[in-house]
Amino acid sequence: MATTMDAPSKTVEQRIERLSTASLNRILEPDVDVPGEVGPGQVLPDELLTLHDLPDVFATLTPDQKRTLAREEFGSIVETGVRFESVLMAGFSMEIVGRADLTDPRVTYLLHEMGEETRHSRLFVRLLTQITPRAKNPLDRPALRLLERIVLPFLMSMPAMFCLLVLSGEEVPDLLQKLASEHPDTDPMIKAVSKYHRQEEARHLAFARLLFPEQWAAAGPLQRFLIRHLGSGIAIGMFDTIVHPGVYGTVGLPTWATWRAVNRTPGRTAMRHRALRPLLNPLLEAKAFRGGRVPKGWRLAAGVDRHGRDLPSAAAA
Numbered sequence: 001m002a003t004t005m006d007a008p009s010k011t012v013e014q015r016i017e018r019l020s021t022a023s024l025n026r027i028l029e030p031d032v033d034v035p036g037e038v039g040p041g042q043v044l045p046d047e048l049l050t051l052h053d054l055p056d057v058f059a060t061l062t063p064d065q066k067r068t069l070a071r072e073e074f075g076s077i078v079e080t081g082v083r084f085e086s087v088l089m090a091g092f093s094m095e096i097v098g099r100a101d102l103t104d105p106r107v108t109y110l111l112h113e114m115g116e117e118t119r120h121s122r123l124f125v126r127l128l129t130q131i132t133p134r135a136k137n138p139l140d141r142p143a144l145r146l147l148e149r150i151v152l153p154f155l156m157s158m159p160a161m162f163c164l165l166v167l168s169g170e171e172v173p174d175l176l177q178k179l180a181s182e183h184p185d186t187d188p189m190i191k192a193v194s195k196y197h198r199q200e201e202a203r204h205l206a207f208a209r210l211l212f213p214e215q216w217a218a219a220g221p222l223q224r225f226l227i228r229h230l231g232s233g234i235a236i237g238m239f240d241t242i243v244h245p246g247v248y249g250t251v252g253l254p255t256w257a258t259w260r261a262v263n264r265t266p267g268r269t270a271m272r273h274r275a276l277r278p279l280l281n282p283l284l285e286a287k288a289f290r291g292g293r294v295p296k297g298w299r300l301a302a303g304v305d306r307h308g309r310d311l312p313s314a315a316a317a
């Protein structure tokens with residue numbers, strides 16, 4: 001009995017130790033290993049701008065407005081990245097505080113991951129000083145910050161829920177950075193940053209995917225309910241706000257109306273499905289949904305039917 005119970009957990013621990021070894025063998029310091037500056041032009045190509053999915057509006061922009069928009073959209077993504085990594089580090093710190101056994105390989109990897117995130121965040125802050133985004137984020141309001149201070153500790157107290165939040169915050173930029181790094185017209189510095197960040201985030205994603213099954217197995221009914229019915233809303237919110245509404249105001253467009261219109265386009269919806277679809281896999285593998293039926297929120301988030309099968313993009317949109 002002990003052997004069958006111990007075997008899978010040992011495998012997870014061995015895999016986590018391998019991730020720690022990989023982090024240890026490849027320590028990159030961005031101030032040394034990712035030098036350089038973002039260029040003065042349009043840092044992201046047209047196709048990678050959210051507004052491109054509203055072609056009638058996009059066609060009215062001058063080259064200078066496209067340059068501004070690209071820098072502001074990228075600035076919003078980077079700012080979100082720094083704040084997200086801080087939330088992640090706060091959650092991981094609390095996780096370590098509550099661990100009875102600090103010699104658990106999970107703790108060592110959490111420390112490796114936090115080390116990597118502080119380096120990422122320093123690099124992102126450097127990018128912000130170069131990009132100098134000016135858009136005011138309408139979501140950055142005292143009432144919402146206060147709400148955040150109440151909600152985040154609540155989410156951090158639920159390991160499986162927090163793991164899902166971490167996966168959302170890592171899957172979304174992963175897709176955006178993949179597209180940016182593969183496009184020939186992306187600013188060379190942004191390409192280099194995307195490549196560097198993605199290779200370390202691949203380990204973080206692997207770690208979170210390893211942990212989720214055991215966290216789901218240990219989760220109580222409230223946490224399971226929230227993951228089934230609230231997790232998709234958090235993931236969609238993460239995707240939709242990575243470029244905040246204020247960005248559109250910098251090129252003379254209405255902020256909220258443009259943001260809402262952009263996020264309803266088939267192109268943006270398809271991109272959301274592509275970004276969030278991998279998030280559904282750990283839930284399906286953990287058999288998280290009653291009767292195998294994917295709730296509506298998750299179907300909308302990932303573009304799948306009630307059995308978790310991918311829908312054709314037109315039907316999903």
Ligand SMILES: [Fe+2]
Binds near residue numbers: 116117120197201
């Ligand atoms: Fe990161």
Ligand SMILES: [Fe+2]
Binds near residue numbers: 117170200201204
């Ligand atoms: Fe990460």
